[in-house]
Amino acid sequence: MELTAEIAAFRAEAGDPGRLLGEFRRAVLLVPRSAGSVDSDGALMSAVSGGIRWFYAFTDEEAMARFAEARGEASREWPYLAILGARLVDAVVPEVDGPAGVAVNVADTDGSMMFPPVAGIVPDACAVDVETESAGVA
Template sequence: MSAEALRQGNLRALVGEFRRGEVLVPVVDGSLLSAESGGIRWLFAFTDVAALERFAEARGEALPERIPVFGARLLDQVIPRVDGPAGIAVDAGSPTGFVLPPVVGIVPDAVAVDVAS
């Protein structure tokens, strides 16, 4: 992911890079690692092993199993299968971490929380 797009606040470029890139998704007990906050399920994804290692270390846990997944697959295929609103927390715990919330333009409209009824 481009730190430059993040610094400039260019969400469209950031989402495009995320969709085209491969990220590491931690797996614990056969499930994708996630956390719930504010009624949203946040799936964790990491841009490299170092970011995932920092996350695990901060939690005092061993480095979890992980699978490489293209960002587009997470957004278009995985997020719609989560029960309730879901977004992606990228590089959680890192200074360059960011979130991709479940809104139009990031996730499919059918599962976006900001779609007008």
């Protein structure tokens, strides 16, 4: 099953969290470049909410276009990076200063899904629900 179908099943309370996470990790996601630029630093578009940096990711160009429309920015070009969900959480999230997660298809009221910075989704060293060894030392 593809990621959008797993999201729909999960939102309908008929999905399996393990299958959802597996599809997320296998999915090729489209992540817009920050401010629509193709600058040399390659910044990815994100927003901070509740102290968490959320990377915007989309399952296809149509979902990203709905996001652009919702922002009133559909008339500009939206350069993006195509990246596996696994690479996004395993390689990009650890580079962020502070907690980070992924918001998939955020403009789709019934088809969006948040993948928060918790154990099992992001590496344990980046998870907000895992104590680090240094935190337990007095």
